[in-house]
Amino acid sequence: MWSRIWALIVKEMLSVWRDRKSRFVLIVPPLIQLAVFSYAATYDVTDVTVALFNQDQGLASRELVARLQGSPTFAKLQVVDSEAEMAAAIDRRDAMAALRIPQDFSRRIEAGQGASVQLVLDGRRSNSAQIAGGYITGMIIDHNAQLAAKAGRSAGSTLVTRVWFNPNLESLWVVVPGLVGVLTQVVALVVTGLSVARERELGTFEQLLVTPLRPWEILVGKTAPGLLIGMAEGSIIVLASQIWFKVPLTGSVLLLYAALAVFLLCTIGVGLFISALSSTQQQAIMGAFFFMVPTMILSGFATPVQNMPDWMQTLTLVNPVRHILVVLWGVFLKDMPAALVWQSVWPMAVLAVVTLAGSAWLFRRRLY
Amino acid sequence: MIIIFRRLWALMRKEVLQIVRDPSSMVIGLVLPVVLLLLFGYGVSLDARHVTVALVVSDPTPRTASLVSAFSNSSYFQVEEVRDRRPAEDGLVSGRYRGVVLVAADFDAKAARGDEAPIQVLLDGTDANTARLVKGYAEGVWAKWLGHEARDHGLSPSVPVTVETRVWFNEALESRNFLVPGLIAINMTLVGTILTALVVAREWERGTMEAMIATPVGRLELLAGKVIPYFVLGMGGMALSVAIALGLFHVPMRGSFWVLGVVSALFLIGALNLGLLISTIAKNQFVAGQIAIVAAFLPAFMLSGFVFEPSSMPAWIEALSHIVAARYFVTCLQTIFMAGDVWSVLLPNAGALALIALILALITLKRTRKSLE
Numbered sequence: 071m072w073s074r075i076w077a078l079i080v081k082e083m084l085s086v087w088r089d090r091k092s093r094f095v096l097i098v099p100p101l102i103q104l105a106v107f108s109y110a111a112t113y114d115v116t117d118v119t120v121a122l123f124n125q126d127q128g129l130a131s132r133e134l135v136a137r138l139q140g141s142p143t144f145a146k147l148q149v150v151d152s153e154a155e156m157a158a159a160i161d162r163r164d165a166m167a168a169l170r171i172p173q174d175f176s177r178r179i180e181a182g183q184g185a186s187v188q189l190v191l192d193g194r195r196s197n198s199a200q201i202a203g204g205y206i207t208g209m210i211i212d213h214n215a216q217l218a219a220k221a222g223r224s225a226g227s228t229l230v231t232r233v234w235f236n237p238n239l240e241s242l243w244v245v246v247p248g249l250v251g252v253l254t255q256v257v258a259l260v261v262t263g264l265s266v267a268r269e270r271e272l273g274t275f276e277q278l279l280v281t282p283l284r285p286w287e288i289l290v291g292k293t294a295p296g297l298l299i300g301m302a303e304g305s306i307i308v309l310a311s312q313i314w315f316k317v318p319l320t321g322s323v324l325l326l327y328a329a330l331a332v333f334l335l336c337t338i339g340v341g342l343f344i345s346a347l348s349s350t351q352q353q354a355i356m357g358a359f360f361f362m363v364p365t366m367i368l369s370g371f372a373t374p375v376q377n378m379p380d381w382m383q384t385l386t387l388v389n390p391v392r393h394i395l396v397v398l399w400g401v402f403l404k405d406m407p408a409a410l411v412w413q414s415v416w417p418m419a420v421l422a423v424v425t426l427a428g429s430a431w432l433f434r435r436r437l438y
Numbered sequence: 439m440i441i442i443f444r445r446l447w448a449l450m451r452k453e454v455l456q457i458v459r460d461p462s463s464m465v466i467g468l469v470l471p472v473v474l475l476l477l478f479g480y481g482v483s484l485d486a487r488h489v490t491v492a493l494v495v496s497d498p499t500p501r502t503a504s505l506v507s508a509f510s511n512s513s514y515f516q517v518e519e520v521r522d523r524r525p526a527e528d529g530l531v532s533g534r535y536r537g538v539v540l541v542a543a544d545f546d547a548k549a550a551r552g553d554e555a556p557i558q559v560l561l562d563g564t565d566a567n568t569a570r571l572v573k574g575y576a577e578g579v580w581a582k583w584l585g586h587e588a589r590d591h592g593l594s595p596s597v598p599v600t601v602e603t604r605v606w607f608n609e610a611l612e613s614r615n616f617l618v619p620g621l622i623a624i625n626m627t628l629v630g631t632i633l634t635a636l637v638v639a640r641e642w643e644r645g646t647m648e649a650m651i652a653t654p655v656g657r658l659e660l661l662a663g664k665v666i667p668y669f670v671l672g673m674g675g676m677a678l679s680v681a682i683a684l685g686l687f688h689v690p691m692r693g694s695f696w697v698l699g700v701v702s703a704l705f706l707i708g709a710l711n712l713g714l715l716i717s718t719i720a721k722n723q724f725v726a727g728q729i730a731i732v733a734a735f736l737p738a739f740m741l742s743g744f745v746f747e748p749s750s751m752p753a754w755i756e757a758l759s760h761i762v763a764a765r766y767f768v769t770c771l772q773t774i775f776m777a778g779d780v781w782s783v784l785l786p787n788a789g790a791l792a793l794i795a796l797i798l799a800l801i802t803l804k805r806t807r808k809s810l811e
Contacts, residue, residue, distance in 0.1 A: 099732040113567040193608025204574035236563025355727040377483040399564040
């Protein structure tokens, strides 16, 4: 029996590997994606251009401007001379934010009355603009503390912010572990999603069904290539994260691999299910797409799950990518204990069992 | 001339019949964009509202109570009061809390003496974007509380400079308003590219494409006959998406519809040609599907400026993003929907879209000839 399964696994591996184009597709794009997307998927807001409209020529405003100019966050402080120019800089997307210092600013500060500045953000990019606005507000808070110190009085209270797990808020530390899940999913889905559909189109699947192989044996044979290729690719990304990207790996590598294997089985189950359900490759590709795109976008990789409406958060419980991301970020950055990892692994295990059993059932069913 | 039109007409009829009879093209062209837009319109949000934070107050006093209520009254936070530091920190590891606010036991005593009484905020760095936003929100709540405290105790404002923030084009800071136009661009990339990539790859696979090339039909006619019907289908999907964006998600529409139409048409022509090009290179559906994901969907998702800001990326990636048509389309859509017909933004971006469409069409034309030989 095992030799039968082994023969099938060898055949499946060969059929993926033999075709030059499909071999290329499995190796090159994931590496390019790793290189490009780990740098591209960034929520950092750097090189911001800020338009500055200073209506006040007093000392206090010049001190404030000097503080902004000294900051490395802003690429350019674009000085404008009128309200209209300020508006145009935002409209044209030249500046993401604009700061207007009113005429009476220095006078009010010197009189100890407290003054206000106006900050305009480009709402077309409200997330980045909000973060850039946060930087400016932070600088003004520092500036206030300095003014208070100079006046010789205590600010009353201080707010100290400390970021855990990723102290400098490095996007790479978040994105690269996330890519372990996202990219292996794409590969595993593509390898398995087309395997049955292609054989059906070519008529070889019927031949496979009339061999002594049982459905579950076929299932094992069809699962192995996806699992092997997925684990290999996952390992490459994990290695790259350590050697090239220098992302800390605080938790247990064993836990990471165990969770990744369950995740891949789950993805392969879905891929085989789609494949067994469709009669042409085109349907299989579309099915894989319909699964891949939502699971990726609604996973928490790009935007947090907690921001979704409650009903949709519940819906994402059946999204394997959501669970593996919790594990990946947990194991890489948070040294997550096994008990917490298990909370994310068991839903994937349930999904894997259901989809794999379902596709084994479909293998036979679709023949009639 | 008449014969060319008759041939073209016949080709288009054949293609339309194929679309009508094979539901999968209709599904990609019309159902896919609607389903994706609905899912993402609800699911993709950068608005961190009601962020669950733990507030650790080890020694409650009236002063700490006023701080707690300042946080609870803010719509940004959902506060859970905790006595001990330990469960709050565990909650940060498990993801239950996205931030922890620590008020030390001697907070009240220090504040009463006029010393600096520190408040510590711990954030979860595995979600860098939310961490930055939450930091900003916490600073805002704290600054406001400080002002109230000073006023209640009859002191002069201890905050010399205050910031009044105005957000143009998106006053309520709804991330949906800029994400939905971006999502439309991603959907149209998917629809346009996959539609032609898969359909034509199938024809190559079955050999019907070679049969077509062998007929007296010219290459230009052949390609036009393919592109035009799918163009109509894709524009139908676009119209549905815009209807959903305006009707369901209440995205503002400050520009004009004809500009939206022109820009979308330019983008769609480029995407359809990219699909054709992929199918002529790949010639089988498996590879075509893969390349469509890699060359169209992922760049549109990552490099278009839909959520990630290209100007913040390393220079070589930013340079790369300039060849992604979706980048120009996202910029155009965000401007048309939220700001209006700002020609200084729209003209250069629409020009880039036209240029990309033209280049892709020329390459496709050339590749089709090559594959004949």
